[in-house]
Amino acid sequence: MKDFVNVYDNTISAAERAANVPVEVKASILIEALPYIRSLSGRTVVVKYGGNAMINADLRSSIMDDLTLLKLIGLNPVVVHGGGPAINEMLGKLNIKSEFVNGLRVTTQETMDVVQMVLAGKINTDIVAGLNQKGAQAIGLSGIDVSILKCTRLAEDDSGAPIDIGFVGKVEEVNTTLLQQLISDQYIPVICPIGTDGKGQSYNINADTAAAEIAAALKAEKLIVLTDVPGVTCKAEDGSQKILHVLLEEEIPGLIESGVISGGMIPKVQGCVDTLRRGVNRAHIIDGRIPHCLLLEIFTHEGIGTMIMRERRPYHPGERI
Numbered sequence: 203m204k205d206f207v208n209v210y211d212n213t214i215s216a217a218e219r220a221a222n223v224p225v226e227v228k229a230s231i232l233i234e235a236l237p238y239i240r241s242l243s244g245r246t247v248v249v250k251y252g253g254n255a256m257i258n259a260d261l262r263s264s265i266m267d268d269l270t271l272l273k274l275i276g277l278n279p280v281v282v283h284g285g286g287p288a289i290n291e292m293l294g295k296l297n298i299k300s301e302f303v304n305g306l307r308v309t310t311q312e313t314m315d316v317v318q319m320v321l322a323g324k325i326n327t328d329i330v331a332g333l334n335q336k337g338a339q340a341i342g343l344s345g346i347d348v349s350i351l352k353c354t355r356l357a358e359d360d361s362g363a364p365i366d367i368g369f370v371g372k373v374e375e376v377n378t379t380l381l382q383q384l385i386s387d388q389y390i391p392v393i394c395p396i397g398t399d400g401k402g403q404s405y406n407i408n409a410d411t412a413a414a415e416i417a418a419a420l421k422a423e424k425l426i427v428l429t430d431v432p433g434v435t436c437k438a439e440d441g442s443q444k445i446l447h448v449l450l451e452e453e454i455p456g457l458i459e460s461g462v463i464s465g466g467m468i469p470k471v472q473g474c475v476d477t478l479r480r481g482v483n484r485a486h487i488i489d490g491r492i493p494h495c496l497l498l499e500i501f502t503h504e505g506i507g508t509m510i511m512r513e514r515r516p517y518h519p520g521e522r523i
Contacts, residue, residue: 235501241517242500243276245423246385250413251329252284253430255490262332265428268496269390270336278385281340281392282416284409285325292320304359305466309368309406317406318344321394329392340390346404348380351397351412353405360469371397371405373412376419414473418480425477426499427470428490433508434471436462448523449510451475474510485510 249269255261272279289307290300293316301308309317326342333340345351353371358364384391395412397405410427417425434457438444449457454471457463463471467487474485488499488507499505503522514523 231502234503235497237518237520238501239275242423244278246278246280246420247272247424247426247500248280248282248413248417248420248422249496250282250284250410250425250427251490252286252409253428253490255428255495256283256285256325257287258491261491261493264493265490265496266329266332266336266338268494269333270338271497272500273338273388273390279390280381280385280416280420280422281329281390282409282413283321283325283329283392283394285321285394288325289317289320292316303365303367305469306356306367306370306408307406309370311369314369314404314406318396318404321396326392326394333390333392338390339388340392341384342392342394343380344394345397345407345412349375349377349398350380350393351376351395351407351415353397353399353407355399355405369403369405371399371407373397373407373415376415378416378419381416381420410470410473414477417482417485418477421481422477423483424486424500425474425482425484426486426488426496427474428495429470429487430489430491431467431487432489432506433487434463434467445506446508447505448514449508450514451478451510451512454510471510478510478512483511483515 251265255265269279269281293300293313296316298312298316307313322344326344330340330342343350351371351373352375354374356365356367356370356372381391393412393416395407395409397407399405413427414425432445434446434449435443436446454463454475458468470487474487477485486499486507486509488495492498492506495506499507503520509523516523
């Protein structure tokens with residue numbers, strides 16, 4: 203697998219990369235993937251898509267390839283996307299101030315109109331077009347459609363303290379009926395994280411939160427969060443940073459206390475644990491800057507990021523977890 207990753211140097215073309223992989227390595231990769239394909243066929247995988255994997259054209263193309271391949275070989279990907287940088291850019295053009303509290307965007311009605319325009323009107327349709335170009339059958343949705351994401355206004359922060367940051371939504375219910383129908387009809391749902399309440403008011407929802415809620419409601423096999431970091435890392439004996447490829451839920455409090463998991467990684471890991479407690483089998487935090495990161499994480503023994511699970515239950519006898 204490491205040989206496979208190493209050939210993905212962005213300074214050379216895809217054709218050159220393929221030519222540099224020995225035939226026996228290509229064959230071993232396919233054989234390594236086979237038991238995972240067999241184990242995961244028919245299972246739902248929710249992918250939170252954002253970061254550099256959305257901005258960089260080459261990375262964006264590789265993600266579209268991965269998602270299309272997942273569907274073609276029998277998995278059911280569901281995409282939930284963010285779009286913070288594009289929202290910031292549009293707000294700047296309109297001379298609307300961007301403000302954040304605890305990592306959440308303060309969302310006035312004016313800001314909400316821009317968020318909805320950028321996420322639903324631009325980014326969502328671009329992702330759908332990219333997937334369809336690769337041969338998938340993708341369909342774009344927002345959380346407003348058939349009230350997929352039913353919300354109330356977020357009134358408390360994580361500590362329970364009162365908070366007022368405008369039209370930021372707290373997901374109260376996920377309507378999975380349409381999503382299940384689209385999945386069974388061989389579509390890839392692509393969802394932007396905008397929800398609505400019973401009065402027709404739109405709400406901006408954190409994309410990580412929306413993806414976690416959708417994964418839990420669908421009882422997905424996996425939640426995969428694309429980030430701009432390698433995963434959860436710790437210092438090795440030689441002083442370098444090594445990726446913790448597998449974490450059990452019971453290990454996480456100690457890693458937070460020791461500082462191994464810190465900063466912005468804490469809410470990502472805690473969100474993953476929450477989905478596990480609600481029925482998702484495995485949650486992954488992976489580096490979206492690595493081309494074909496989804497395939498490498500799902501279909502290789504070592505993977506490329508951090509996989510979080512409640513207990514060690516291998517998919518097949520050869521899986522090393």
